[in-house]
Amino acid sequence: MAKSKSTEGKPQEAVSQKPGAAPEQAVALPNAAAAAQAELPSSNKRGRQPGHPPRRGKKLRSILAAQKTRMAKEGTQTLKKAITLLKQVKRAKFNETVEVHMSLGVDTTQADQLIRGSVALPHGIGKSVRVAIFCQGEVQNVAKKAGADVVGGDELIKRVQDENWMDFDVALATQDMMAKVIRLGKVLGPRGLMPTPKAGTVIPNGGDVTAVVKDFKAGKVEYRTDKGGNIHAGVGKMDFEDDKLAENITVFVNQIRNAKPTGVKGNYVLSVTLAGTMTPGIAVSI
Secondary structure (H helix, E strand, O other): OHHHHHHHHHHHHHHHHHHHHHHHHHHHHHHHHHHHHHHOOOOOOOOOOOOOOOOOOHHHHHHHHHHHHHHHHHOOEEHHHHHHHHHHOOOOOOOOEEEEEEEEOOOOOOHHHOOEEEEEOOOOOOOOOOEEEEOOOOHHHHHHHHOOOEEEOHHHHHHHHHHOOOOOOEEEEEHHHHHHHHHHHHHHHHHOOOOOOOOOOEEOOOOOHHHHHHHHHHOEEEEEOOOOOEEEEEEEEOOOOHHHHHHHHHHHHHHHHHOOOOOOOOOOEEEEEEEEOOOOOEEEEO
């Protein structure tokens, strides 16, 4: 009877130890995770949150508040006065881009009300534009003489597709190359570089390659409506003369007005705002 008691006690001890081991391991794992988390650098430090810029200084906040108050008091301005006012509120040390922002009364859910195109500004946009063109045969020599920076056919398509090479600002293509260039849609499309007839970046067979290349080299601006029915474009630099800026802006706004879809009812151009890269917007009546 004593032996049976001793043998019966051993399994009970083993069983009692096994359940006890599991909680110890379960407690150890959270402790290890907590220790590893403690070793990581804290992301709660001021100005180090990913996706959030550091807090602006008191002086900068007061300057921006004063500028916004001034813009609100000034109200809608004529184009010439808006350009003068824009240069007065400039605070950045670099040569800012002058931008036009237009709010349009279009329904972007309707395909026939989407606006997209390009316009050549009379005084350019104030920066050098790298133009690439997909073409073949004798057209390549014509494009090079016109000033295209990158000219190629199948080898250029292969380079963009295999190496993800996109060291250019504008991509053009002749009509006979579009059957091959269309393969680059997933690469060029997200960057807004895919040649399309609506944007004027597809040159028809027999078209004037020289004129198209020179227009984009001089600063031909592409535009398209965003999801909110707005259009944004750079139309020059702060160091442009007032008259040249005014002419560029007028040409751009008139181009958008002339592109009014037939399905739009009511007011088409809701507002026009002029701004620099680092300045508040100024409402313009034009």
